[in-house]
Amino acid sequence: MTEDCILKIDGVTKRFSNDLDIAERTARKLGAKIEPVTVHAVDGITLDVRKGEVLGLVGESGCGKSTLGRMVAGLTPPTDGRILYKGQNVAELKGTAARDAALRIQMIFQDPMSSLNPRLQVRDIIGEAPRVHGIVGRREMAGYVEDILAQVGLDPSTGKRYPHQFSGGQRARVGIARALAVKPDFLVCDESVAALDVSIQAQVLNLFVKLRQDFDLTYMFVSHDLGVVEHISDRIAVMYLGRLVELGDAEDLIARPNHPYTQALVSQIPTFETGKKTYQAIKGEIPSPMNPPPGCHFHPRCPFAHDRCRSEVPVLKQVAAGRMSACHLNDSAA
Amino acid sequence: MNPLLQVTDLQTHFFTRDGVAKAVDGVSFTLEKGQVLGLVGESGSGKSVTGFSILGLVDPPGRITGGQILFDGTDLVAGGEPALRHLRGKRIAMIFQDPMMTLNPVLRIDTQMVETVRAHEDVSHAEALRRAREALVQVGISPPDERLKSYPHQFSGGMRQRVAIAIALLHKPDLIIADEPTTALDVTIQAQILSELQTLCATSGTALIWITHDLAVVSGLADRLAVMYAGRIIEEGPTAEVIARPRHPYTRGLIDSVPRGKRHGAMLTQIKGMTPSLLKLPKGCKFMPRCPRADRVCEAEPSLVPLTSERSVRCFHPHDDAEEVLQP
Ligand SMILES: Nc1ncnc2c1ncn2[C@@H]1O[C@H](COP(=O)(O)OP(=O)(O)OP(=O)(O)O)[C@@H](O)[C@H]1O
Ligand SMILES: Nc1ncnc2c1ncn2[C@@H]1O[C@H](COP(=O)(O)OP(=O)(O)OP(=O)(O)O)[C@@H](O)[C@H]1O
Numbered sequence: 259m260t261e262d263c264i265l266k267i268d269g270v271t272k273r274f275s276n277d278l279d280i281a282e283r284t285a286r287k288l289g290a291k292i293e294p295v296t297v298h299a300v301d302g303i304t305l306d307v308r309k310g311e312v313l314g315l316v317g318e319s320g321c322g323k324s325t326l327g328r329m330v331a332g333l334t335p336p337t338d339g340r341i342l343y344k345g346q347n348v349a350e351l352k353g354t355a356a357r358d359a360a361l362r363i364q365m366i367f368q369d370p371m372s373s374l375n376p377r378l379q380v381r382d383i384i385g386e387a388p389r390v391h392g393i394v395g396r397r398e399m400a401g402y403v404e405d406i407l408a409q410v411g412l413d414p415s416t417g418k419r420y421p422h423q424f425s426g427g428q429r430a431r432v433g434i435a436r437a438l439a440v441k442p443d444f445l446v447c448d449e450s451v452a453a454l455d456v457s458i459q460a461q462v463l464n465l466f467v468k469l470r471q472d473f474d475l476t477y478m479f480v481s482h483d484l485g486v487v488e489h490i491s492d493r494i495a496v497m498y499l500g501r502l503v504e505l506g507d508a509e510d511l512i513a514r515p516n517h518p519y520t521q522a523l524v525s526q527i528p529t530f531e532t533g534k535k536t537y538q539a540i541k542g543e544i545p546s547p548m549n550p551p552p553g554c555h556f557h558p559r560c561p562f563a564h565d566r567c568r569s570e571v572p573v574l575k576q577v578a579a580g581r582m583s584a585c586h587l588n589d590s591a592a
Numbered sequence: 593m594n595p596l597l598q599v600t601d602l603q604t605h606f607f608t609r610d611g612v613a614k615a616v617d618g619v620s621f622t623l624e625k626g627q628v629l630g631l632v633g634e635s636g637s638g639k640s641v642t643g644f645s646i647l648g649l650v651d652p653p654g655r656i657t658g659g660q661i662l663f664d665g666t667d668l669v670a671g672g673e674p675a676l677r678h679l680r681g682k683r684i685a686m687i688f689q690d691p692m693m694t695l696n697p698v699l700r701i702d703t704q705m706v707e708t709v710r711a712h713e714d715v716s717h718a719e720a721l722r723r724a725r726e727a728l729v730q731v732g733i734s735p736p737d738e739r740l741k742s743y744p745h746q747f748s749g750g751m752r753q754r755v756a757i758a759i760a761l762l763h764k765p766d767l768i769i770a771d772e773p774t775t776a777l778d779v780t781i782q783a784q785i786l787s788e789l790q791t792l793c794a795t796s797g798t799a800l801i802w803i804t805h806d807l808a809v810v811s812g813l814a815d816r817l818a819v820m821y822a823g824r825i826i827e828e829g830p831t832a833e834v835i836a837r838p839r840h841p842y843t844r845g846l847i848d849s850v851p852r853g854k855r856h857g858a859m860l861t862q863i864k865g866m867t868p869s870l871l872k873l874p875k876g877c878k879f880m881p882r883c884p885r886a887d888r889v890c891e892a893e894p895s896l897v898p899l900t901s902e903r904s905v906r907c908f909h910p911h912d913d914a915e916e917v918l919q920p
C-alpha cells in the first residue's frame with residue numbers, strides 16, 4: 259500500500275441473487291431447469307483511492323457504480339474481496355471503530371427522496387447526526403444547519419420544511435447538506451449534481467472543490483456527465499458491466515481514451531446543437547449483468563472485437579504512464 | 593386547427609404557514625401535435641409544478657388559483673378530476689422526476705406494467721405482458737424477461753428511471769410530460785431513449801414537454817425552448833436561437849455556467865447571488881438582485897413581450913441579437 263492511499267478496493271465482487279417465485283419453485287421441483295438468476299453487479303474490482311483526490315467513476319447505467327459506492331461507504335458488504343480504509347477492513351470493524359469509520363465516509367445518495375426521512379423537518383435531517391455524535395453543540399446547532407443550507411444554495415428559512423415540500427433539485431441539495439454536516443473525510447457522491455441546473459451545479463461543484471482545498475477531503479464522484487467528471491476529477495475510472503476497464507489521469511483519459519468503450523463514451527459527449535439532431539438507437543441486444551457475455555464483456559458491441567475477445571477476459575494493465583486499460587488490442591500493438 | 597395543449601396564465605400557489613408561495617405565476621404556452629417543448633430553468637423555478645398542474649396532481653396546501661389549460665379543446669382546470677381521470681396515463685402521461693412516484697416498491701415490475709395497460713385497454717394478460725416487455729426493450733433494459741420479474745429495489749437508479757419511462761410509453765399517449773427523465777443516464781442509453789421518443793413523436797404525433805436542466809440534450813431535441821425563473825417564463829423561442837443568442841440576462845448566465853471547455857479544476861462561472869425565496873420575491877423584475885444589467889427601470893415589472901413573431905422575452909434591457917454566446 260502506497261503512502262497516500264486512503265482507501266484500497268481489493269478484488270471486490272458483489273453478486274445479488276434474485277430468488278425464484280412460487281410458480282418457478284414448483285416448476286423446478288417438477289424437474290424444470292430453472293435456476294435463480296444471479297446478478298454480477300461488481301466483478302473483481304481493484305483500485306486505490308489517494309488521499310485528497312477526486313476519483314471520477316463513470317459507466318453505463320446498471321454497470322455497478324452505486325453498488326461499488328455503497329460498499330465503499332460500508333452500507334453493504336462485498337461478496338468477495340476487501341475494502342481497506344486507512345489500512346483497516348471496514349467490514350470487520352466493531353463498536354466505536356465501526357461507527358467512526360461510518361461517519362468518516364459519507365455517501366450522497368443518487369435518489370434523495372427515498373434516502374430522506376419524510377417525517378422529519380429538513381433541519382432535523384441535517385442536524386441529527388452531528389448532534390448524536392457531538393460534532394456540534396446544542397446551542398450552535400441552528401446556526402450550523404443554516405450555514406450549511408446556505409452553502410448548498412438553499413434559503414436557510416427552508417429548514418422548517420419537510421422533504422416533499424422541495425423541488426427535485428432542492429431535495430438533492432438537502433442530501434448533500436446532510437452528508438457534509440458530519441464533516442466527513444471521504445465523500446461518495448452518487449449522481450449528486452445530476453438534478454441541478456447548471457448554475458446551481460456550478461455552485462455545488464465549486465463548494466466541493468473548496469472543501470477539498472480547505473479540509474483535504476477525498477471524493478469518489480459517480481456521474482454520467484463526462485463534462486462534469488472531467489472538470490472535477492483528478493483521475494477517472496471507467497466501468498463496464500461490473501468491471502473496471504480503464505483508469506487514468508482525467509484530462510488525458512478524455513483526450514486520449516485507450517479502451518474502445520471509453521472511446522465510444524467520449525465520442526458521444528453531448529454538445530450544444532444548432533438544430534434538431536436524430537438520435538441513434540443501440541444496435542443489437544444490450545448485454546446484462548444477469549448473463550454477462552464470456553471473454554471481454556464489451557465484445558458484443560465493440561467494433562474491434564476479434565476471436566480472442568470472445569473467450570479470454572482482458573486483464574487491466576498499465577498501457578502508459580499512469581494509465582491502465584483492459585483490452586486485448588494493447589497486446590497486439592507491439 | 594386548435595393546438596393540442598394551450599396553457600394560459602396558469603397560477604399555482606402553495607398556501608403555507610409562512611405565506612403564499614407562487615410556484616407558478618402566470619405561465620402561458622402552446623404545444624402542437626408532435627412538437628417538443630423544452631422547459632428549462634433554475635431549480636425551484638416551477639417546472640415540475642407546471643407539469644403537475646396540467647395533470648391535476650397538485651396536492652394541498654397547493655392549488656391552481658387561476659388560468660386555463662386546454663387539452664384538445666377540454667378545459668382541464670374547469671373539468672377537474674372527472675375530466676382528468678380517463679386522460680391521465682392514457683392520453684397524457686407524466687414521467688416523474690422521482691421514478692418512485694410512478695413505481696410501487698412492493699410490486700413486481702410485470703404486475704405494475706400489466707395493470708397499467710389493462711387499466712385503459714381491454715386486452716388479455718398475455719398481450720399486456722407482451723407490450724410491457726416491448727416497452728422495456730425500447731428503454732434498453734436487458735434481459736427483459738428476467739427484469740420483468742424484478743422489484744424496483746433490484747434495479748439501479750438509472751434503470752428505475754427507464755422503467756418509469758417505459759410505463760409512460762405503454763399507451764402511446766398524445767402528450768408526455770417528461771420531468772428530468774434522463775438525468776442519471778449515460779450518453780448511450782440516453783441516445784437510445786431519445787431515439788425511441790423521436791420515433792414516437794414522428795409516427796404517433798405524440799407531443800412532448802421535456803423538463804430539464806440539461807441544455808445540451810434539449811438543444812438537440814426540442815423545437816421550442818421556454819426558460820423559467822421564479823414561477824414565470826422569462827424567455828421563449830426556437831431552441832437553436834435561444835441557445836445561440838439568449839436575450840434574457842438569466843438565460844445567458846445559465847448558458848455561461850455549463851462546464852465545457854473550462855480549465856480542469858478551475859472555479860466555474862455561477863450566476864451571482866442566490867435563488868430568491870418565493871415568499872420574499874423582489875418587487876419589479878424578479879431577477880433584479882442578481883442581474884448585471886439591472887437599473888432603476890427594472891423596479892417595474894417587465895412583461896413577456898414578443899421580439900419577433902417567433903421569440904419573446906421578459907426584460908427591459910435584453911441582450912443584443914448580434915451577441916452570439918456559443919460558437920457551435
Ligand atoms: N438489491 C439488489 N438486488 C438485486 N440486484 C441489484 C440490487 N442492487 C443492484 N442490483 C443490480 O446490480 C446492477 C448494478 O446496479 P448499480 O445500482 O450499482 O448500477 P449503477 O452503475 O449505479 O447504475 P445507474 O447509473 O443506473 O445508477 C444492476 O444490474 C442492478 O439491477
Ligand atoms: N408542497 C409544497 N409546499 C411549499 N412549497 C412547495 C411545495 N412543492 C413545491 N414547492 C415550491 O415550489 C417551487 C417550485 O417547485 P418545482 O418542483 O416546480 O421546481 P422545479 O422547477 O421543478 O425545480 P427542480 O429543477 O429543482 O426540480 C419551489 O420553490 C418549491 O420549493
Ligand code: SF4
Nearest residue numbers: 554557560567585586
Ligand atoms: S478486448 Fe476486444 S472486445 Fe474487448 S474492448 Fe478490446 S478489442 Fe474490444
Ligand code: SF4
Nearest residue numbers: 877880883890907908
Ligand atoms: S428587466 Fe432588468 S433586472 Fe430584469 S432581467 Fe432585464 S435587465 Fe435584468
Ligand SMILES: [Mg+2]
Nearest residue numbers: 324368748749
Ligand atoms: Mg447508480
Ligand SMILES: [Mg+2]
Nearest residue numbers: 425426640689
Ligand atoms: Mg422539478
